[in-house]
Amino acid sequence: AQRVTQPEKLLSVFKGAPVELKCNYSYSGSPELFWYVQYSRQRLQLLLRHISRESIKGFTADLNKGETSFHLKKPFAQEEDSAMYYCALGGTSYGKLTFGQGTILTVHP
């Protein structure tokens, strides 16, 4: 069975500091990993996906199959990055996604 673990429920950093949101997954097939973000009073939206190897709003995430991880990183956090972040695992049948429990990131001024 597939599983996604986000070990930190809450993460606080100061503006300008580096931030890393951890995500580990368990899946026997070929995984597809995503990060979703939910800003205050906005709907949940896709931040980035591993197949695109892109940087969005300064965030990057590298899929490490050896460590089964897909950590989200940003070198210099901004206050507007404060939000709930979900890691999600796809690649399963019918496009189903398995989500982690989410991490609330707070960036202090």
Add this chain to the structure above:
Amino acid sequence: SQTIHQWPATLVQPVGSPLSLECTVEGTSNPNLYWYRQAAGRGLQLLFYSVGIGQISSEVPQNLSASRPQDRQFILSSKKLLLSDSGFYLCAWTEGRYGYTFGSGTRLTVV
């Protein structure tokens, strides 16, 4: 462009009352549709998904049911709500491997 509509935004219902939440998608055909529940401290849990009209798969046993009467309409229902049905319900769609588009959600409080 594709959009997804979900309503109502908030709902307060007494225990034992029925429930109907609706989700519609525009700008796409034959999408995969999903209902998720976001419970405090428990993340997003997949409740139902549908790959076509009349095709519903349930992921967890529960007091809820889903239906897809039209290609771009997905309905979440209950005949008798329980307190434990309270939560934030999200509808989503996808055309494939590029991730979901979510609705704005319905905050359900069962009292």
